[in-house]
Amino acid sequence: MQDFKQPYYTIYQRMGCAGEIYVNDVLVFSRFGENTKDSSNSSGAVPINQALLESGTYKIVAKMKPRYNKETLSENEFLSLDFNVAEADSGRTKQTKTKILPRLEQPWDGLSENINFPVFELATEIEVKLPYVLDGWQNSLDLSILEEEILFENVFAFYNQIYLVMESHNAGKFLELSKEKMKLQEQAFYFSEERKANFRNGAMQIFTKNLQMIPMNKENLRIQLMGDGKLVRLVRLDGTEALKFKSPDPENQGDIEFEVKLHMRDLKKGFSII
Known part of the structure; x- marks a missing residue:
């Protein structure tokens, strides 16, 4: 090769x-x-x-x-x-x-x-074979040792913050919450400054459409651990993402889903999107 x-x-x-x-x-x-x-x-x-x-x-x-x-x-x-x-x-x-x-x-x-x-x-x-070592979730806390019910409540609370930001179409705040994930993606995919700007602009354009959020109810969600217990997300019982905008064109396009994974570098810092 x-x-x-x-x-x-x-x-x-x-x-x-x-x-x-x-x-x-x-x-x-x-x-x-x-x-x-x-x-x-x-x-x-x-x-x-x-x-x-x-x-x-x-x-x-x-x-x-x-x-x-x-x-x-x-x-x-x-x-x-x-x-x-x-x-x-x-x-x-x-x-x-x-x-x-x-x-x-x-x-x-x-x-x-x-x-x-x-x-x-x-x-x-x-x-x-890669030319980098990324600062991801390698050294994050093992969330699997936490009691599942408490973990679910804490993850749901963080997801609810994201939901409210998306519901208010606050693109700037969403990008701020996602900055750790965006930095990792920019490094992983070798983004130039131009591509970084295009990536951010693309994310912001979704928010300018003022789409309606699909309600996020606890009874319709389950928790999913991955990354050997160091990553967590919420997913709906039908397998679709917890966070999603309603489709602007239901006849031809599905809902716009946001896949969000969380990790915790330490208890003091709490959850962040990665």
Whole structure:
């Protein structure tokens, strides 16, 4: 494999089901809710540099789950993953894209009957080489040792702060709350000053649409720990994100979801978005 000055790692997913993709127990892609019903499919490149904090070996786990309002998988559901690296330098990504592992896919292809799995997992490992070590959640507190009910209440309280900021369409405050995450992404994806500005402007444009928030009720939420207990998020019982704007065009577009992970560097600082 050729050496890259700015390696940009992606997983190209083709998902004909509901499901999730994790890198070292950190969620990088999820697909749930009404957009998974019937025979709808999803495909596209999933960037994963933000979950790769330094060079090393990373475990990839993809979880196939039943479609909306279904309880099990069938022979009609499918999932395949391709693993690529490319030079992130502007204008060279497509020309330098290199496949780094064989395709990973479910072991049936419309030939098996009575599959009936409630979930099916695919797993592999990738070796990555990066020019940086990111200050992420490596040394954050292990939240799994906390009592789940108390943790849920504290996480919900922080999510509610974010919800109120989004409800008031306060883009500046949202960016301030997200600054730690944004810094990590800027480093992970080698953003130039121009790309940093474009990224921030893109985030702010969503808030200028004055979209309505979908209510966030405790009884419709569950807590999810990941990253070996160092990351936490809230997710709705149907698997969709806790924080989301109502779609401006429900006939052609789903709700606008915000995937938010929290960590805690120490008890004094409390939660922050990462």
